[in-house]
Amino acid sequence: MTHFAAHAAPRWMTPLLHSIDDGSLHRTLDKALPPGIGPDPTKQSAVLMHLCGNPTTSTLPDDAAVLLTHRSPRMRKHSGQVAFPGGRVDATDRHHLDAALREAWEETGLQRNTITPIAQLGQVHIRVTGYPVTPILAYSEEPQEVHIASPAEVDDVFYFPLNELANPTNRLLVHRGQWRGPAFKVHDYLVWGFTAGVLHAVLQHAGWEIPWDRRTHYDLSEMIALSRNNEQH
Template sequence: MRAEKETYDRDVAVTTDGLPDWLDPVVRAADTLEPQQLSRFLPPESGHGRQSAVLILLGEGAEGPELLLMERAGSLRSHAGQPSFPGGALDPEDGDPATTGPLRAALREAQEETGLDPAGVQLFGVLPRLYIPVSSFVVTPVLGWWRTPSPVGAVDLAETARVFTVPVVDLTDPANRATAVHPSGHTGPAFMVEGALVWGFTAGVIDRILHFAGWERPWDRAKQVPLDWRS
């Protein structure tokens, strides 16, 4: 599905004007974080990898600040069934991958996957590019404030199983946190929220944002959740 031309061609900018005070720690973290503070998986020096972007969209819900996530369809070839941020690969029409390309891609993909109205999103930060080895994606995480929320839901059930929001208070609740253990032996943070197990790249980025924003609460890192062998 392709976004509407008028939305696709809209000017994109990163600005912190008018953000709620509770986002200040996230803004500060975005300004100071080094790539290695976010992940040990960084883009190859060779330049190999497919350029992509994800939208980390924070808004205000009934329980306070919340994060928009989606669950990928179980039939997809890669990352099937995993909760994730909206996002995907850059298209040539998105523009320069080194400048505004990731901004446009993050908004375009979020609209295509969740149906949100990009006009209600204020982009306020860009995190360092990271790498997903299993799919060879070089990912630019784009931070957004959901200034004017719009209805969201799975646009194409062949790609997206569901779209949901998670209160930040649930993400910081120690009872909802664990260490995911992949059959390969790799371990990483996980969140058990809204009937979903969030792990992998998405959980890793959420974990680092909570930590560097000062929102993290002590949790039991010895509590383990085994992942299915097909993950």
């Protein structure tokens, strides 16, 4: 974990920063890979987890939100999925932070000088491929101007309220074969996989989670079909 400007984080983010410091957030996120899948350090990616909200409160403010994108159904990989802005670390990127900020600008038009990077989390390995993804936590007091900057990559860009994300009516567990994981209903999209796992862990470790139904499991394919994800692969 790398700190950038933790002093600039709002008070309501303090428990989240503690969970980053003590490693508990990373232990929740980076589970052991399935048999036959090994880490692949040659495929480095970074994502930007941009949170915004009133900096004066110690509890999660009503205006707190997270920046999300909907990947174009025409994309070759992860088509139709809801994701954080981000992507592959290029040879021209100086580091993971640089990659996350560049990708966010390319996809959403987010200007890097309008947000404050707070911390770099430890690598999280994608269970299907073993590829490592590095989440970058960033903050701004208010939502920034964003738009669909790369229609070939994303067809929706939006801030979603964290209080609505934590609302039990928007939460569910999904399964595919032996795999199961958390998911969220967001603007009629289904958020699942890596992005849902990160959001679930953040809500849990930041103390923003509200008790929700963890006993009922839904078939992932059926939930995707009922959503407007329009996933093609």
